[in-house]
Amino acid sequence: MDVFVVEGGRRLEGRIRVGGSKNAALPLMAAALLTDHKVTLRDIPNLADIQNMKRLLAELGCHRINESAPDSDGVHVFQNTDQTECHARYEIVRTMRASICVLGPILAKRGMCRIAMPGGCSIGDRPVDLHLRGLTALGAQITYEAGDIIARVPPGGLRGTTIFLGGRFGSTVLGTANVMSAAVLAKGTTVIESAACEPEIVDLANMLVKMGAKITGQGSPRITIEGVKELGSVDHRVIADRIEAGTFIAAAAITNGDLTIENCPIDAMLSATDRFEAAGVDIRRVNGEDELMRATIRVTAGRVIKPVEFTTQPHPGFPTDLQAQFMALLCLADGNSVITERIFPERFLHVAELSRMGANLFRQGSTVIISGVRRLVGAPVMASDLRASACLVLAGLAAEGTTVIHRIYHLDRGYDRLETRLAAVGARISRVDDKTVPAAATE
Numbered sequence: 407m408d409v410f411v412v413e414g415g416r417r418l419e420g421r422i423r424v425g426g427s428k429n430a431a432l433p434l435m436a437a438a439l440l441t442d443h444k445v446t447l448r449d450i451p452n453l454a455d456i457q458n459m460k461r462l463l464a465e466l467g468c469h470r471i472n473e474s475a476p477d478s479d480g481v482h483v484f485q486n487t488d489q490t491e492c493h494a495r496y497e498i499v500r501t502m503r504a505s506i507c508v509l510g511p512i513l514a515k516r517g518m519c520r521i522a523m524p525g526g527c528s529i530g531d532r533p534v535d536l537h538l539r540g541l542t543a544l545g546a547q548i549t550y551e552a553g554d555i556i557a558r559v560p561p562g563g564l565r566g567t568t569i570f571l572g573g574r575f576g577s578t579v580l581g582t583a584n585v586m587s588a589a590v591l592a593k594g595t596t597v598i599e600s601a602a603c604e605p606e607i608v609d610l611a612n613m614l615v616k617m618g619a620k621i622t623g624q625g626s627p628r629i630t631i632e633g634v635k636e637l638g639s640v641d642h643r644v645i646a647d648r649i650e651a652g653t654f655i656a657a658a659a660i661t662n663g664d665l666t667i668e669n670c671p672i673d674a675m676l677s678a679t680d681r682f683e684a685a686g687v688d689i690r691r692v693n694g695e696d697e698l699m700r701a702t703i704r705v706t707a708g709r710v711i712k713p714v715e716f717t718t719q720p721h722p723g724f725p726t727d728l729q730a731q732f733m734a735l736l737c738l739a740d741g742n743s744v745i746t747e748r749i750f751p752e753r754f755l756h757v758a759e760l761s762r763m764g765a766n767l768f769r770q771g772s773t774v775i776i777s778g779v780r781r782l783v784g785a786p787v788m789a790s791d792l793r794a795s796a797c798l799v800l801a802g803l804a805a806e807g808t809t810v811i812h813r814i815y816h817l818d819r820g821y822d823r824l825e826t827r828l829a830a831v832g833a834r835i836s837r838v839d840d841k842t843v844p845a846a847a848t849e
């Protein structure tokens with residue numbers, strides 16, 4: 407199995423480009439199920455999760471018809487060739503929770519969807535009750551069988567209505583995507599209250615509008631959808647990945663580096679840049695945003711990182727998907743920082759691994775107090791989920807000595823060739839088979 411071997415202590419310097427957003431691309435791909443026409447998506451990142459979604463869509467008769475084009479081009483053209491299949495099997499759904507976002511499109515377009523209920527997740531409890539609450543409000547009849555959810559459209563079809571979609575932890579991103587995708591083909595008007603405001607939801611709504619949907623309010627907690635009979639074709643470029651951009655900013659900061667980050671959706675990540683600047687990181691726009699809100703920024707950081715506190719929240723608050731990466735940085739801050747995780751209260755599997763590298767962390771429930779240390783030391787560590795893996799890569803870049811990161815398949819789900827891109831700006835990081843790593847470095 408592959409591991410990353412990271413030699414720490416090198417400043418990162420140079421230019422690095424942010425790719426298309428994984429969390430925007432997945433619901434956009436699922437939305438291809440909503441139309442009989444071609445859907446062309448551009449800047450789709452080359453990731454394991456994208457491959458999983460492509461496989462799921464193919465099983466559901468929605469094929470990528472430009473298969474000969476290399477994935478690295480990022481252009482995917484989808485076409486529904488067989489709309490009889492309505493079952494998203496457990497074998498695929500268990501590999502990727504985001505499979506759930508085919509539920510709304512399949513239900514609305516084909517009248518019935520059977521999908522495996524997503525199982526456990528290392529970042530914590532992730533029910534789909536809000537998704538089902540929204541679809542039930544549109545009239546769907548939901549039953550359960552052998553670990554599957556079975557959703558059926560009632561005679562007369564789905565009907566628009568007003569839905570409150572807020573839950574214990576606030577809005578739901580993929581729940582909003584599912585309900586919005588179903589409502590575009592429902593009869594009448596749907597109002598989603600406490601909708602997710604994430605840029606990925608705005609991107610989905612904008613693409614659906616280009617396909618002929620009638621949606622307003624995307625980006626605000628109240629989205630209104632006027633149902634239409636059918637949707638047309640579309641050619642859409644996915645937004646840039648704000649979480650990858652935030653990971654690169656943290657990489658520059660933790661190595662006291664100097665990175666120029668291109669294609670950065672800076673306007674979609676103001677809560678994160680606010681905290682980075684509070685920690686003493688200098689972020690300058692090198693040029694203004696283009697029509698797709700992407701800019702080039704220059705990130706530099708001095709030797710002293712200041713302690714900060716933050717609480718993760720739904721957008722536009724601080725994103726939970728940057729919590730782990732920011733924690734790695736604060737391990738080296740000059741003082742005590744406090745992080746509270748409000749979205750996934752158990753999302754702290756990286757804490758024990760950072761402690762193995764000499765970090766001084768104290769967890770109390772969904773809050774972690776980080777007492778900054780002068781240095782981290784390289785060690786063998788275990789990745790547990792996508793963002794925790796990124797956190798360990800960052801800690802390894804700053805640590806003295808060698809860090810060996812196991813289970814990096816988690817990382818490949820959300821970062822395209824991370825080691826190559828970081829090495830291009832000065833990191834000493836390589837992907838090797840764990841059998842070739844000297845025993846000492848893996849114990």
Ligand code: EPZ
Binds near residue numbers: 428573575576726792
């Ligand atoms: C999306 O997951 C992202 N995934 C996650 O990114 C991200 O962490 C999360 O949003 C929050 O920003 C994708 O977009 C593919 P939620 P999603 O429904 O939609 C609770 C990454 O690292 N909830 O917004 O599944 C839930 O348990 C991944 O890229 C219910 O209670 O998250 C959580 O506490 C990890 N009932 C909170 O709401 C529901 O029906 C927010 O979850 C749905 C959610």
